[in-house]
Amino acid sequence: MDAMPPRGPRLLIRKSIEQVQFECGNQHLKRTLGPLNLVLFGIGCIIGAGIYVMTGNAAAEYAGPAVMLSFVVAGLACAFAGFCYAELASCMPVAGSAYTYSYTTLGEVFAWIMGWLLVLEYGVAASTVAAGWSGNVTSLLANFGLHLPTYMTTAFVQAVQVNHSTVFTGGHGLNLLAALGVLAITGVLVLGVSESAKVNNIIVVVKVGVLLAFIVAGVFFVHPANWHPFIPHSEGGLRYGTAGIFRAASTIFFAYVGFEAVSTAAAEAKDPARDMPIGILGSLAICTVLYIVVAAVLTGMVPYRQLGGPAPIALAVNRMGPAFVWFAVVIKVGAVAGLTSVMLILTYGQTRIFFSMARDGLLPKMFSVLHPRFRTPWIGTVLLGSAIATAAAMLPIDILGNLVSLGTAVAFAIVCISVLWLRAKAPDMPRPYRAPGGIWTPILGIIGSLVMAAPLLADIILSAIKGDIIPASILGGYIVLGAMLYAGYGLKHSRLAQGLGQRDVDGIPGPGAMQAELRGIGQDHA
Numbered sequence: 024m025d026a027m028p029p030r031g032p033r034l035l036i037r038k039s040i041e042q043v044q045f046e047c048g049n050q051h052l053k054r055t056l057g058p059l060n061l062v063l064f065g066i067g068c069i070i071g072a073g074i075y076v077m078t079g080n081a082a083a084e085y086a087g088p089a090v091m092l093s094f095v096v097a098g099l100a101c102a103f104a105g106f107c108y109a110e111l112a113s114c115m116p117v118a119g120s121a122y123t124y125s126y127t128t129l130g131e132v133f134a135w136i137m138g139w140l141l142v143l144e145y146g147v148a149a150s151t152v153a154a155g156w157s158g159n160v161t162s163l164l165a166n167f168g169l170h171l172p173t174y175m176t177t178a179f180v181q182a183v184q185v186n187h188s189t190v191f192t193g194g195h196g197l198n199l200l201a202a203l204g205v206l207a208i209t210g211v212l213v214l215g216v217s218e219s220a221k222v223n224n225i226i227v228v229v230k231v232g233v234l235l236a237f238i239v240a241g242v243f244f245v246h247p248a249n250w251h252p253f254i255p256h257s258e259g260g261l262r263y264g265t266a267g268i269f270r271a272a273s274t275i276f277f278a279y280v281g282f283e284a285v286s287t288a289a290a291e292a293k294d295p296a297r298d299m300p301i302g303i304l305g306s307l308a309i310c311t312v313l314y315i316v317v318a319a320v321l322t323g324m325v326p327y328r329q330l331g332g333p334a335p336i337a338l339a340v341n342r343m344g345p346a347f348v349w350f351a352v353v354i355k356v357g358a359v360a361g362l363t364s365v366m367l368i369l370t371y372g373q374t375r376i377f378f379s380m381a382r383d384g385l386l387p388k389m390f391s392v393l394h395p396r397f398r399t400p401w402i403g404t405v406l407l408g409s410a411i412a413t414a415a416a417m418l419p420i421d422i423l424g425n426l427v428s429l430g431t432a433v434a435f436a437i438v439c440i441s442v443l444w445l446r447a448k449a450p451d452m453p454r455p456y457r458a459p460g461g462i463w464t465p466i467l468g469i470i471g472s473l474v475m476a477a478p479l480l481a482d483i484i485l486s487a488i489k490g491d492i493i494p495a496s497i498l499g500g501y502i503v504l505g506a507m508l509y510a511g512y513g514l515k516h517s518r519l520a521q522g523l524g525q526r527d528v529d530g531i532p533g534p535g536a537m538q539a540e541l542r543g544i545g546q547d548h549a
Contacts, residue, residue: 035130036519040449043115043127056292058301065285065306067227070313071365073278074234075358076155077424078318079335082327086271087255087263090322091315093271094278098311100471101279102304104435106458107442107465108283109299113456121283121438122376126383128441128448131520135513137437138380139505143430145373146411148280149205149366151423153415154178156362157201158334162341163355166348175199179417180493201415208367209408212374213394213401226364233357234313237336238320240350244343245323255327260485261478270478276428278314281368282307283438296456334358370411374404384518385509422494425479426501432476439468 056064082090111124122141126134161176174196257264285302292298321330324339332338336358340351374390378400381391390403414423442458442465458464487495514520 032130033514033520034132036517037128037130038123038126038519040115040127040452043123056298058298058305061285061292061298061302062305062309063227065282065302066231066310067364068281068285068368069279069306069310070227070230070234071152071278071281071362073275073280074314074317075159075336075362076151076334076420077275077277078314078321079330079332079338080420080424081271081274082318082322082335083329083331084271085262085267085274087252087267087327088250088319088322089254089268090271090275090327091318092268093275094311094314094318096269096272097276097279097475098307098314100272100276100432100468100475101282101307101435103464103468103471104439105282105285105303105307106300106460107439107468108285109295109303109456110442110454110458111438111445113295113299114452114454121434122379124441125437126519128444129437131385131513131517132509133437134383135380135385135505135509137434138376138385139509140430140434140437141376142373143426143501144280144434145369145376146407147414147423147430148277148427149208149369149373149411150201150414150418151277151420151427152362152366152369153201153205153411154198154418154420154423155334156204156359156366157198157415158332159337159355159358159362160200160204162334162337163352163359166352166355171200176201178415178419180419180422197416199416202412204363204366205370205408205412205415208363208370209404209412211367212371212404212408213397213399215397215399226361229357230361231313233354233361234317236350236357237340237354238316240343240347241320241324241339244339245320247323249323249326250319261482266478269474270482273428273432273475273478274424275314276432276475277424279307279310280427280431281365282310283435299456370404370408373411374400374407377403377407382518384516384521385513387512418497422497425482425494426498429476429479429498432472432479436469436472436476439465439472 078090081093082088086093108121111121115124115127122134122138125137157176161171164171176198177196178198178201179196254265254268255263257266261267261270282303285299285306292302317336321335321339324342325335330338337351337355340347340354343350377386377390380386381388381400381403389406391400392402393399394401443462445452446462460467483494483498486492
């Protein structure tokens with residue numbers, strides 16, 4: 024039977040809801056996750072380089088001690104988007120997550136944009152985590168008298184302060200330690216990784232335990248004078264003052280990357296309508312409180328202008344003095360372990376997103392080729408791991424973190440738009456969970472996401488105007504590369520445009536199943 028291409032404008036062709044449900048219909052997942060599991064899962068995904076690394080940079084460059092307020096702002100923006108993720112996950116529990124949501128609601132070009140944004144949210148985030156991991160490993164080795172040469176732990180591009188502005192210059196070194204960390208993780212992923220709720224819970228206990236230990240011990244080394252002024256006087260632009268609080272919120276928005284992973288567990292939640300909001304909002308609330316307290320102790324222990332390095336918590340612990348060398352080692356070991364797990368999860372997530380896109384024909388097939396023995400997408404994993412390692416070696420955490428936050432904010436906005444579209448076009452669609460607040464929740468989610476993205480774009484534009492074109496060049500090059508890949512490959516090889524279904528990818532079409540699938544392809548719910 025020959026499949027007919029979908030109707031409608033080429034760039035806006037959409038997967039039908041029936042097709043998406045068909046694709047995930049063979050996933051007989053057990054509903055075993057309760058609210059506690061989902062909360063712990065969320066905490067495990069959220070706590071990572073954001074708190075271990077970006078908090079110090081946000082305080083040093085933009086908000087000072089008021090970085091505590093920045094966490095509240097970023098947390099609220101995430102909460103509204105979280106409601107929208109929960110609603111979509113309850114009615115479309117698919118592996119592609121936000122990428123598939125966009126394919127079903129807004130069309131193929133938006134699905135591509137979402138997939139490309141998720142590279143920032145996962146792939147570039149993994150590079151950022153690797154940079155933070157490198158800083159913590161370097162600090163840990165120093166405790167044992169091992170001092171790595173600076174050129175092996177310093178990114179090629181570095182941020183330099185010139186007249187109260189951040190300027191990026193090149194030629195400083197290569198962060199080979201960060202690159203080696205990513206490559207090691209890549210090797211593990213090629214061999215295969217299995218994770219369970221029990222393992223995740225152990226990792227969460229370690230991560231939270233390290234931060235609680237830092238809080239309990241660090242509070243005795245807090246100097247209240249470091250909190251004054253709480254909101255530093257503005258130095259122009261987005262540096263300090265009230266504007267600095269929102270700019271810092273955009274930076275530490277990175278600290279919440281991963282909370283949406285809770286929404287992907289909807290198919291395994293015992294009661295999605297009740298448990299998903301608890302899992303998403305509960306993990307967000309707990310992490311926000313934990314972040315605020317850590318930020319308070321951190322800025323109380325060390326003057327905020329000195330917190331701009333890749334390992335601010337390690338720096339603060341070192342300030343406790345020789346009597347606490349053993350404690351510094353404990354804290355740093357916990358930080359390295361926590362960052363290693365986050366680096367693993369983010370890299371894993373990126374390979375699976377590209378796997379989904381390759382199966383849809385929007386990326387080359389090599390990203391979906393499985394290893395004959397390990398049954399992992401090994402070629403795509405090696406290529407992505409190499410790219411992530413290169414970014415970690417070349418770019419400083421300042422640029423990487425901002426790119427991640429920017430991509431995440433825009434991705435959240437698209438998810439909120441998808442909720443609005445789906446409510447208008449398919450109002451009777453079964454929704455095990457419906458975000459409260461009517462249309463205002465997704466609208467506030469869109470506004471919150473744009474508020475997070477705006478300072479980042481403004482900062483890039485202002486830097487370019489002042490002659491620092493590195494951030495703008497990287498962002499512009501990334502956008503152009505994405506457009507070229509879609510125009511040069513995705514448009515021609517899209518399986519949806521050819522009227523082909525997911526079963527063709529697996530090589531087991533099945534006449535009855537194929538006919539049912541083809542009836543769903545390209546249906547326009549408008």
